[in-house]
Amino acid sequence: xxxxxxxxxxxxxxxxxxxxxxxxxxxxxxxxxxxxxxxxxxxxxxxxxxxxxxxxxxxxxxxxxxxxxxxxxxxxxxxxxxxxxxxxxxxxxxxxxxxxxxxxxxxxxxxxxxxxxxxxxxxxxxxxxxxxxxxxxxxxxxxxxxxxxxxxxxxxxxxxxxxxxxxxxxxxxxxxxxxxxxxxxxxxxxxxxxxxxxxxxxxxxxxxxxxxxxxxxxxxxxxxxxxxxxxxxxxxxxxxxxxxxxxxxxxxxxxxxxxxxxxxxx
Ligand code: KIV
Ligand code: NA
Numbered sequence: 001x002x003x004x005x006x007x008x009x010x011x012x013x014x015x016x017x018x019x020x021x022x023x024x025x026x027x028x029x030x031x032x033x034x035x036x037x038x039x040x041x042x043x044x045x046x047x048x049x050x051x052x053x054x055x056x057x058x059x060x061x062x063x064x065x066x067x068x069x070x071x072x073x074x075x076x077x078x079x080x081x082x083x084x085x086x087x088x089x090x091x092x093x094x095x096x097x098x099x100x101x102x103x104x105x106x107x108x109x110x111x112x113x114x115x116x117x118x119x120x121x122x123x124x125x126x127x128x129x130x131x132x133x134x135x136x137x138x139x140x141x142x143x144x145x146x147x148x149x150x151x152x153x154x155x156x157x158x159x160x161x162x163x164x165x166x167x168x169x170x171x172x173x174x175x176x177x178x179x180x181x182x183x184x185x186x187x188x189x190x191x192x193x194x195x196x197x198x199x200x201x202x203x204x205x206x207x208x209x210x211x212x213x214x215x216x217x218x219x220x221x222x223x224x225x226x227x228x229x230x231x232x233x234x235x236x237x238x239x240x241x242x243x244x245x246x247x248x249x250x251x252x253x254x255x256x257x258x259x260x261x262x263x264x265x266x
């Protein structure tokens with residue numbers, strides 16, 4: 001296998017070849033996803049929820065994310081690794097965005113960064129791409145703005161459709177190599193995908209996007225409780241792990257583990 005580069009994503013769009021993307025936050029899962037031929041891995045700020053246990057993605061910092069990026073890069077020699085810029089690390093100015101993105105590239109070893117926002121983030125996207133940092137944009141429902149969007153809601157309905165199209169074109173014009181569209185009506189996402197030259201990555205945006213992304217814990221049954229409507233569970237890793245830990249616990253308690261074959265002699 002060859003290492004995934006941005007031009008491959010562009011070629012896949014032109015060929016109509018859909019590609020998968022998953023989040024990853026550590027070395028062992030990055031290795032498994034790389035071996036499973038997932039070409040793009042995102043160290044999402046969703047780590048706030050699924051790794052650190054925060055309620056939202058708002059509190060997570062660059063310092064909490066960079067070690068995860070390093071681990072994923074070490075685990076996935078073939079994948080294109082994209083790092084999320086967390087809330088508060090890029091909104092102030094293009095200079096702030098550049099300083100934050102440089103940390104993810106230099107200290108984290110990321111190959112690209114992702115940030116939330118369309119038209120309003122065009123100056124930031126332009127500054128990063130001008131500096132040689134590839135940018136994936138993220139429009140539609142943007143979790144870092146959950147407090148101003150009024151909760152987890154589908155975006156781009158009614159009059160919002162025009163704004164979403166404006167945002168998609170703005171990030172493309174600013175130099176983004178790709179754009180995530182989260183929780184938008186499928187027909188709108190399909191229209192935007194056809195309009196744009198760059199690949200679109202859908203999450204809750206239907207099958208018309210060029211690519212799809214999911215949080216791996218949602219995809220593999222590792223996130224407890226109710227998941228969003230757009231999630232399909234492809235495995236039950238949480239149940240498997242629970243049962244392994246339970247069986248280990250009882251084997252220790254009833255002294256059936258360790259057995260003779262796990263034991264050293266003098
Ligand atoms: O942080 C994240 O996991 C994301 C994707 C789900 C798009 O931004
Ligand atoms: Na994110």
